[in-house]
Amino acid sequence: MKLLRETKKLFCREVRFKKGKKMSQSFDDNSIIKSLKTERLNGPDFTNAQKEQLAKIIQGKVAQHPRESSKIQNGVSHHFLIAALLVICAGVIPFFLGNSQTTNNPLGEAEPVQTNNDSHAKVFQEMVEKWDPDVLGGVASQFFSTKANPLVSFNNEIEALNSVRTDILSSFYAEFQPLASTEQN
Amino acid sequence: MNFETDNSIVNRIRNGHSEDFKLLIDRYSDRIYKFIYAKSNIRNDIDDILQETFLKAFLHLNKYDEKYQFSTWLFTIAYREMCRFVLNQKNKSHLNIELLEPIVVSKTEKSNSGIWQSAAKLNVTFYTLLWLKYHEELEVKEIAAIMKSSVPMVKVNLFRARKQLKKIIESNNNEVVTRNEEIVLSRSSI
Numbered sequence: 603m604k605l606l607r608e609t610k611k612l613f614c615r616e617v618r619f620k621k622g623k624k625m626s627q628s629f630d631d632n633s634i635i636k637s638l639k640t641e642r643l644n645g646p647d648f649t650n651a652q653k654e655q656l657a658k659i660i661q662g663k664v665a666q667h668p669r670e671s672s673k674i675q676n677g678v679s680h681h682f683l684i685a686a687l688l689v690i691c692a693g694v695i696p697f698f699l700g701n702s703q704t705t706n707n708p709l710g711e712a713e714p715v716q717t718n719n720d721s722h723a724k725v726f727q728e729m730v731e732k733w734d735p736d737v738l739g740g741v742a743s744q745f746f747s748t749k750a751n752p753l754v755s756f757n758n759e760i761e762a763l764n765s766v767r768t769d770i771l772s773s774f775y776a777e778f779q780p781l782a783s784t785e786q787n
Numbered sequence: 788m789n790f791e792t793d794n795s796i797v798n799r800i801r802n803g804h805s806e807d808f809k810l811l812i813d814r815y816s817d818r819i820y821k822f823i824y825a826k827s828n829i830r831n832d833i834d835d836i837l838q839e840t841f842l843k844a845f846l847h848l849n850k851y852d853e854k855y856q857f858s859t860w861l862f863t864i865a866y867r868e869m870c871r872f873v874l875n876q877k878n879k880s881h882l883n884i885e886l887l888e889p890i891v892v893s894k895t896e897k898s899n900s901g902i903w904q905s906a907a908k909l910n911v912t913f914y915t916l917l918w919l920k921y922h923e924e925l926e927v928k929e930i931a932a933i934m935k936s937s938v939p940m941v942k943v944n945l946f947r948a949r950k951q952l953k954k955i956i957e958s959n960n961n962e963v964v965t966r967n968e969e970i971v972l973s974r975s976s977i
Contacts, residue, residue: 653816657812660812
């Protein structure tokens with residue numbers, strides 16, 4: 603109980619101290635505000651002659667940098683200018699890109715119709731040449747090694763045919779060699 | 788007496804009567820001059836900031852939004868010019884300190900009242916806040932528009948500025964007391 607009473611006393615004292623501190627602080631603050639409001643700067647006034655001089659200087663400087671026109675100053679027209687530039691860029695860049703592609707075939711002659719495999723291979727070849735080889739190289743090489751490259755597929759077919767032929771020949775020999783030997787006998 | 792509003796003058800200037808800008812100079816140059824004068828110690832710089840403020844006001848008059856007072860807009864430019872000037876001064880001081888010694892306004896010429904002389908020692912933001920609130924007696928809302936800040940932030944910064952000002956005044960008083968003590972001691976020794 604005694605301890606509780608003592609802590610209460612201490613607490614009350616602290617609150618009183620804080621209140622006092624706050625009051626003194628606010629008093630100081632008030633006095634500062636009062637002097638800020640009442641005291642005026644006693645510096646020299648800006649005289650009429652100085653005003654004239656300032657106006658002349660500004661007129662002189664304005665002649666060097668003419669005032670920006672209201673149309674360009676307006677925020678909306680700025681946005682309009684930016685939008686117009688974007689539209690022009692969007693139109694012009696693909697146009698030039700398209701032209702650069704057609705320069706390969708300036709007469710616009712129809713190219714001969716190619717087989718599926720050939721056309722795929724050519725498309726991929728072009729893509730690999732145009733685009734980043736790191737990105738498309740892996741895909742293209744995989745594609746060429748398995749599907750599109752006619753040479754590779756042809757070789758595979760020949761190999762398969764060879765294996766079939768050897769099978770046929772071996773079975774042929776297996777069947778007809780005994781017959782031939784009996785005939786000779 | 789026929790008192791023309793700022794907005795009507797601004798509209799006339801916008802319509803090509805540039806010579807009417809002199810009317811705005813007459814109206815506001817004194818207030819802007821005092822605002823800069825209290826903070827800066829160098830006369831050339833005061834003139835430069837003042838000229839730049841009015842020049843920018845004239846060149847960018849089309850950007851002025853009529854929902855604010857013209858004085859608010861002008862003080863915004865002046866505050867920014869002052870910030871820019873302080874920043875340049877800091878950069879210059881890194882390069883060459885000797886360049887920062889041009890014509891200093893003499894002590895007799897610069898007879899600021901005590902509190903504003905102390906306030907000039909605050910940073911530009913705090914000084915501007917105190918000036919606009921207590922010297923120009925602007926609303927907190929207007930000050931927030933000038934400082935590009937929120938109303939609560941302006942109030943908090945005003946409190947901080949006063950607190951710092953109090954510290955400056957106290958340190959000044961301590962200096963005065965120690966100086967007086969030194970004088971008394973020196974006299975007694977004589």
